Amino acid sequence: MKSHLVELKYLYELDYNQWLEEVINLLKNHRLDQIDYENLIEELEALGRSEKSAVKSLLLQIIIHLLLYQFWQLERERNANHWAGEIITFRVQLEDRLTTNLKNYLLSELPTIYQNARLIVQRKTQLKNLPENCPYSSEELLNKTWFPPVE
Secondary structure (H helix, E strand, C coil): CHHHHHHHHHHHHHCHHHHHHHHHHHHHCCCHHHCCHHHHHHHHHHHHHHHHHHHHHHHHHHHHHHHHHHHCHHHHHHHHHHHHHHHHHHHHHHHHHCCHHHHHHHHHHHHHHHHHHHHHHHHHHCCCCCCCCCCCCHHHHHCCCCCCCCC
């Protein structure tokens, strides 16, 4: 068993996909004493960070485009349909990734995500009339067919 674990640790450095297949096989067969826990934990932590980053990025893009859609009057006529399409695209991609845990994470991060989106939109547009706090509810942000009223 010890030698199998050493081989598995070496395989992790040599061939990640093969290592992953081996670990999955060990888990499926309940051979827990042979698992490379150190690298498995590292991979699970990285996966969690990656998923959080991905959903955060998608929500940031949704908010950016909602703000552009709602508040950038100068460019609305020319770009509203494009922005609406982007909003729907990002919502679909977010829906595909969202779990209850990730949704809770996003809700806890919403104020920070909104402030970043607001900063980006202000810099891009020079708009001064953007709300200080997020004007959209979580339900509105995730609803594929909802769009804010335009000024």
